[in-house]
Amino acid sequence: MSSAAHPLTAPLLAGSRRALAQAITLAESSRPDHEEQAQLLLAEVAGQAKQTVRVGLTGVPGVGKSTFIEGLGVQLADAGHRVAVLAVDPSSTRTGGSIMGDKTRMPRLTVHPRAFIRPSPSGGTLGGVTRRTREALLLCEAAGYDVILVETVGVGQSETQVAAMTDLFVLLTLPNAGDELQGIKRGIMELADICVVNKADTDPKAANRAQSELTAALSLLTPHSAVWQPRVVQASALTGAGVDRVWEAVQAYTSTVDLPAKRRSQTASWFDDLLRELAWRNFLEQTNSAGLARLRSEVLRGDLTPVQGIRKLRPASGGPEFPTAQPSDAR
Numbered sequence: 001m002s003s004a005a006h007p008l009t010a011p012l013l014a015g016s017r018r019a020l021a022q023a024i025t026l027a028e029s030s031r032p033d034h035e036e037q038a039q040l041l042l043a044e045v046a047g048q049a050k051q052t053v054r055v056g057l058t059g060v061p062g063v064g065k066s067t068f069i070e071g072l073g074v075q076l077a078d079a080g081h082r083v084a085v086l087a088v089d090p091s092s093t094r095t096g097g098s099i100m101g102d103k104t105r106m107p108r109l110t111v112h113p114r115a116f117i118r119p120s121p122s123g124g125t126l127g128g129v130t131r132r133t134r135e136a137l138l139l140c141e142a143a144g145y146d147v148i149l150v151e152t153v154g155v156g157q158s159e160t161q162v163a164a165m166t167d168l169f170v171l172l173t174l175p176n177a178g179d180e181l182q183g184i185k186r187g188i189m190e191l192a193d194i195c196v197v198n199k200a201d202t203d204p205k206a207a208n209r210a211q212s213e214l215t216a217a218l219s220l221l222t223p224h225s226a227v228w229q230p231r232v233v234q235a236s237a238l239t240g241a242g243v244d245r246v247w248e249a250v251q252a253y254t255s256t257v258d259l260p261a262k263r264r265s266q267t268a269s270w271f272d273d274l275l276r277e278l279a280w281r282n283f284l285e286q287t288n289s290a291g292l293a294r295l296r297s298e299v300l301r302g303d304l305t306p307v308q309g310i311r312k313l314r315p316a317s318g319g320p321e322f323p324t325a326q327p328s329d330a331r
Helices: 009-013 017-028 032-045 065-078 133-142 177-183 186-191 204-219 243-256 259-286 289-301 306-313
Strands: 053-059 083-089 115-121 147-151 168-173 194-197 231-234
Touching: 009 017, 009 032, 009 133, 017 032, 017 115, 017 133, 032 133, 053 065, 053 243, 065 083, 065 115, 065 147, 065 243, 083 133, 115 133, 133 147, 168 186, 168 243, 194 204, 194 243, 204 231, 231 243, 289 306
Parallel strands: 053 147, 053 168, 083 115, 083 147, 168 194, 194 231
Antiparallel strands: none
């Protein structure tokens, strides 16, 4: 590998938003040469970031995620923080397209000189985040952004991935949380470090009731941290009321939890995810595609159960029962 520095390294470390946008585009590219350049860039900026806070945010559609993120982001940017927002738009399962409208939903934050917003298509990736969100996080931190807000596609998909790459997880709910709790998966509730009853100004009595119900619900769940009990905060992103209390809760969390240990755990999870991806690619490359198609057909016809089909791929000898792919067949 060449010892020459990547041309984006210096402007990225200097805080250039243009360089950051170009770097994330490079990291998101599926071209092998771009992937190689992105990894070179990431290696050169590794360890350059100062202390940062990574916050994942989710909530049901209509809860006001974008409005809340803009309200929080503007407050933090006005207070001197540099705020980056990684907003993941759901991709169409039919066309692969994505609306990418987060910048239009955050007009004030978009033009703030201390903020950076990057909408990205999820590309159908489970976990509510893009495949390259981790790289984008590191690039934002290298560019000097000390608060990174990751907006996921919303409750309804498996979003545990966002908890594996952020320092804390914020769940946004509505004042009528009695009904809302029925639609929120238990797994999402268990991941929440902070719950925010957004739009609390629309019905203060309902917001108070929702806060009590959420607090009671969270007390029944096993905390995923031994040193932190999830909190419930009321806020109104539209008026700005309570948004500062949400940030105070974030600061209380980061001062309580061992963030360096959590980051090491995140890196280990990232490595394990890449290892599984590599193992899957290698399996497909080394397996005869025609034989695999025949085995799938047997399962679909009912000649084999899915479990029996998988077992035929891993007999006692350790290799697939049908021939492995020849070098000319591998893709």
